[in-house]
Amino acid sequence: MKLIGLVDTTFARFDMGRSVIQELNATGTGFRIMRYTVPGIKDIPVAAKKLIEEQGCDIIVACGMPGPKPVDKISAQIASTGIMQVQILTNKHIIEVFVHEDEAEGLKDLGILCDRRAREHAINAYHLLFDPEYLTRYAGRGLRQGYEDVGSTDDPLKGGIRH
Numbered sequence: 001m002k003l004i005g006l007v008d009t010t011f012a013r014f015d016m017g018r019s020v021i022q023e024l025n026a027t028g029t030g031f032r033i034m035r036y037t038v039p040g041i042k043d044i045p046v047a048a049k050k051l052i053e054e055q056g057c058d059i060i061v062a063c064g065m066p067g068p069k070p071v072d073k074i075s076a077q078i079a080s081t082g083i084m085q086v087q088i089l090t091n092k093h094i095i096e097v098f099v100h101e102d103e104a105e106g107l108k109d110l111g112i113l114c115d116r117r118a119r120e121h122a123i124n125a126y127h128l129l130f131d132p133e134y135l136t137r138y139a140g141r142g143l144r145q146g147y148e149d150v151g152s153t154d155d156p157l158k159g160g161i162r163h
């Protein structure tokens, strides 16, 4: 039984953790999910490290929403750097599912973007854990999480066959 860690935040304006759980459960079996909710993105690195080191998680999906202000963008940079450090220290993947609040126009589109990105990265995490060669089939295919896939230079029309 593998353990998938899920870190999310109360700062985010959409429950991406719920989308991740739904999508993982629809994708496969053989895992348990451990969820750890923190206030904001700068709290994610230590939560992920604790899930890996204290709970034995094999991979982490980390969901967060940087706000629109310059100080939020700095927070996102700090959080990402921390997440990178935890990956290097623990030798485990942390799939960073960040949706910037100003990526979408309006709350409805923001929610759709969050849901799609969370679900598509949940699938990535699942395959990284159980079948890493699955992703190799899609190497260089211009996949985009949350947006339409853009395709490869060889065939820009063939991007989104995975979804």
Ligand SMILES: Cc1nc2c(=O)[nH]c(=O)nc-2n(C[C@H](O)[C@H](O)[C@H](O)CO)c1C
Pocket: 009, 011, 012, 039, 040, 041, 042, 043, 064, 065, 066, 067, 068, 071, 072, 073, 075, 076
């Ligand atoms: C400025 C700021 N911006 C964000 C943000 O854009 N997104 C987010 O999730 N959290 C933010 N926070 C909160 C910090 O990440 C953290 O939760 C607090 O500093 C407490 O450690 C802060 C303080």
